[in-house]
Structures are given as C-alpha cells and as structure tokens.
Amino acid sequence: MGWIRSTILSRLPGVAHGFADRNADGNPAGFFGFSGIARLNQVHGNGVFILRDGGGIGAGKVSDGDAIVTSLRGIGIGISTADCVPVLLTDHEGTVAGAVHAGWRGTVLRILDSALQKIDEEYGLKPRDLNAVIGPSVGKCCYEVGEDVASLFRDGFGDASEYLIETDGCKYMLDLPGINRGALVKAGVANIEVLGMCTKCNPNFFSYRREGKGVGSQLSVIGLV
Ligand SMILES: [Zn+2]
Structure with missing residues (x-):
C-alpha cells in the first residue's frame, strides 16, 4: 500500500488526495505535485485555520489548530494522526478543500461542525455542497475508554449510546469514526x-x-490542482 484513496474524492476533477499508511512516499508534496503541504500544530481543540497565502510553506507548521481549509490551488493541506480520525472535505466543484483532525477531544468539541461552519462563512458552501471522507483511525473494535471519557460523550451527544458499547463495569468501546460520521450526517453533508x-x-x-x-x-492530504 502507501496512499489510500477514497472512491468519492477520486471521482472529483481538480482534487488530489490520499491517506498515508506507514509505507507512504516520503515526499508527499512531490508525489501529489504540490508546491508544499501546509500542516498545523495540532492541539486537540476545535480551531479552524484558513490558509490564504501559500507562499513559503516549508517543514514548519502554519498555525495552531485542528482543521485547515483552503481554496488555493497547487498547495496541499494535511493533518497527521496515529489513531485519531482524519477527515478530508471538498465541494462538488473542487473549489475548496479541508482536512480535519478529530481525536476524542476534538470530537467532543465538535471540530467537524466548526469546520463546516467556517467553510460556509468563508466560501458560502453548505454541507449539502460537500463531500467528506473519514480515513483510517482506531475503530470501535479497539478503542476502549473509561467512564471519564464516556461521560463526556453521553453528556454532549444525545445519541451517544449508539457509539458507546459497555464492556465491563466502567469500560466502553467508543466508535469515534461512527460518531464523527453521525455529525456529518446530522449537518447534512451530501456524500460521506x-x-x-x-x-x-x-x-x-x-x-x-x-x-x-x-x-x-x-x-x-488533500489539495486542489
Ligand atoms: Zn481495531
């Protein structure tokens, strides 16, 4: 393997994307033909950074934040994960791209809703105009959490029982990709x-x-070409 592609994003003209595994190419900007890949100093919050200037993107991080959105062409945007949920977004016309890092903290803080709201404010694109792909992350098969985390989801999400399976006493299996998919469905994202x-x-x-x-x-990684 190397770069894993989404079916729905692969159909869109003008959009390049991929979810890396550990064998992916070491020069992703070159691989995708981008002049650079803008990345964030991810802080497990719900901050959304709009990339307006593609100049001088190097190895450093362009901002603190957990979602990055741009309408610039020829530049990639990326987020890094090692169990957290990566989500890539773009509209049907391929005019705006977004990458979101949703760990359990960002999910509780509704990072996806923040990103969708910002895309609407900045570009006038509604969820019905968007496509979203939830990439590789720890699944409900493997994501055990304690009562402390489970209670945050029970308090914050009315339908949390669908995503929290009690195993024994105070342990639960949390379906983090599922709960983020639920947020996209609830918001009205067209294709997920x-x-x-x-x-x-x-x-x-x-x-x-x-x-x-x-x-x-x-x-x-996602970007407009
Ligand atoms: Zn698993």
Whole structure:
C-alpha cells in the first residue's frame, strides 16, 4: 500500500488526495505535485485555520489548530494522526478543500461542525455542497475508554449510546469514526464515505494504542490542482 484513496474524492476533477499508511512516499508534496503541504500544530481543540497565502510553506507548521481549509490551488493541506480520525472535505466543484483532525477531544468539541461552519462563512458552501471522507483511525473494535471519557460523550451527544458499547463495569468501546460520521450526517453533508480501516488492528498504520509514546504518524492530504 502507501496512499489510500477514497472512491468519492477520486471521482472529483481538480482534487488530489490520499491517506498515508506507514509505507507512504516520503515526499508527499512531490508525489501529489504540490508546491508544499501546509500542516498545523495540532492541539486537540476545535480551531479552524484558513490558509490564504501559500507562499513559503516549508517543514514548519502554519498555525495552531485542528482543521485547515483552503481554496488555493497547487498547495496541499494535511493533518497527521496515529489513531485519531482524519477527515478530508471538498465541494462538488473542487473549489475548496479541508482536512480535519478529530481525536476524542476534538470530537467532543465538535471540530467537524466548526469546520463546516467556517467553510460556509468563508466560501458560502453548505454541507449539502460537500463531500467528506473519514480515513483510517482506531475503530470501535479497539478503542476502549473509561467512564471519564464516556461521560463526556453521553453528556454532549444525545445519541451517544449508539457509539458507546459497555464492556465491563466502567469500560466502553467508543466508535469515534461512527460518531464523527453521525455529525456529518446530522449537518447534512451530501456524500460521506467511511474507509473503515482500524489503525490498531492493521500493522500497516502507525497506532498510538498499539505502539505507545513516540509512535510515528500518518499524513492525510488533500489539495486542489
Ligand atoms: Zn481495531
């Protein structure tokens, strides 16, 4: 493997994208033909950064934040994950691209809703104008959380029981991609694809839960060409 492609994004003209596994090309900007790939200093919040200036994008991070959106062409935007949920977004015409990092904290803070709202404010694109792909992340097969995290989802999401399966006593399996898919459905995003690959089950991916502290991360990239 290397770069995993979404079916729905592959159909859109003018959009290049990929979800890396641990064997992906070491020069993703070159691979996709971008002049650079803008990345964030991800802080597990709900901040959305609009990339307006593509000049001088190097190895450094362009901003703090957990979602990045742009209408610039020839430049990629990317987020890094090692179990958290990566989400790539673009409209049907391929005029705006977004990349979102949704870990459990960002999911509780409704990072996807923040990104959708910002895309509407900045570009006048509604969820019905958008396509979203949920990439490889830790799945409900492998994501055990305690009562502390479970209670945040129960308090914040009316339908959380669908995404929290109690295993024994105070432990739960949390369906993080599922709950983010639910947020996209609720918002009215037109086309949603879930790749359904678990990073912990599949050794082709970096996984914090499998490998612990110091683990690498995989890049999810999208950009307009
Ligand atoms: Zn798994």
